[in-house]
Amino acid sequence: MILSGDLANHFIDKITSYSKFNINIMNEQGIIIAASIEKKRIGSFHEIAYHMIQEHTPIVRTEPGNHHYLGTKYGVNVLLQYGHEVIGVVGMTGLPSEVESLISMVKLALETMVEYESQHDFMQQRKDQQLRFMNNLLFSENEEDLSSLPTQADSLGYSERLYRIPILISFQPGENSALFTDFLHSSQSASKQDIILTPAENEILVYKSLPQELDRMLENYQYIIGDLLNPLLKYVREHDIQCKCYIGSIHKNFHDYRHGYRHCCWMRFFYRNSQKNSFYFYNCIEDYLTYQIPLTELENIFSMFLEKLPDEQKEHLTFLIPALDSHGYNLNKAAKELYIHKNTVVFQLNKLREYLSMDPVQNAQDRKLLYYLTYYLNRLQ
Secondary structure, X not given: OOOOHHHHHHHHHHHOOOXXXXXXXXXXXXXXXXXXXXXXXXXOEOHHHHHHHHHOOOEEEEOOOOOOOOOOOOEEEEEXXXXXXXXXXXXXXXXXXXXXXXXXXXXXXXXXXXXXXHHHHHXXXXXXXXXXXXXXHHOOOOHHHHHOHHHXXXXXXXXXOOOEEEEEEEEOOOOOHHHHHHHHHHOOOOOOOOEEEOOOOOEEEEEEEOOOOHHHHHHHHHHHHHHHHHHXXXXXXXXXXXXXXXXXXXXXXXXXXXXXXXXHHHHHHHOOOOOOOEEEHHHXXXXXXXXXXXXHHHHHHHHHHHHHOOHHHHHHHHXXXXXXXXXXXXXXXXXXXXXXXXXXXXXXXXXHHHHHOOOOOOOHHHHHHHHHHHHHHHHHO
16 A cells, blocks of 8 residues: 555645644655645655654654754654555654644544545445446457456456356436445345446346356246345335346356346347336247347238238237237236236237137137237337
């Protein structure tokens, strides 16, 4: 730890409003780097401070008429430390009997300020490291950046030997993201190996570390995620905050983490009109793979269907079929999700038979075909 001139002078500026004593601060080489009164002494050598630092002498009292050391006056000088490291000396001019108690307080205040600044610098440095790590992890296409990911992660304390699953938490603008992060840290299932990032102002991205045993991981990962999110979800429910969670694909190699994040972003886009609050990528595989089909190919397949369907019926399909599909074509559950009566669902299905001669309730092939047709209609919106 180096005692900087900027910090020393900032401290002197603060302390002079409370004390009219002459105070000097010397660095680890015995050079005066800050002075409360005799500014001309800044940059000069202080022999007592130099010997104190070399010999680790805690305090030196110099009486009037006995201050023959180079660059010194009578008074009290005390050693400054950060932990076990000597970082400098602070001195106060005056009769030792009068200034010793004051210089002890100044020493304590200055060491506290140094410790605070050091912690602040450490946190800022870690924040900068984490920002570089996030940008390289999620966005960089530079091979050098990608190859440095394990080293960057190691410096932040993250192991690459663990499987992690991304959780993208999206909430309404203006909410306190730091508070949301605190909830994640306080969760019973939180781990120091969880990587928490903020890719956007109203988003938190968590790469949740999972058990190394593959069978346990696949069996329990949804429960682990539920335990992690419970405190946060309880808070948003109690405060009526809009919040959605997108759980992506599991990866181990840092180079592949961006794929899991992109899967989360895809769900956020694809299910943007959904009333659900949580989405698991492994439950959305069919939608995702379908999304990879070029729109022009879907147009070649379904152009005839669009000609036969009135616009009103197309709009009904975009809501009705996904609800039926998600509930295994249980009419009651689909109606409940859509906040309509079961008879309305039956009426719409009868209209479908009228226009397309299709019965998805009884015919699995019709059900599959309607799934892709509805998907195409949603892509056109």
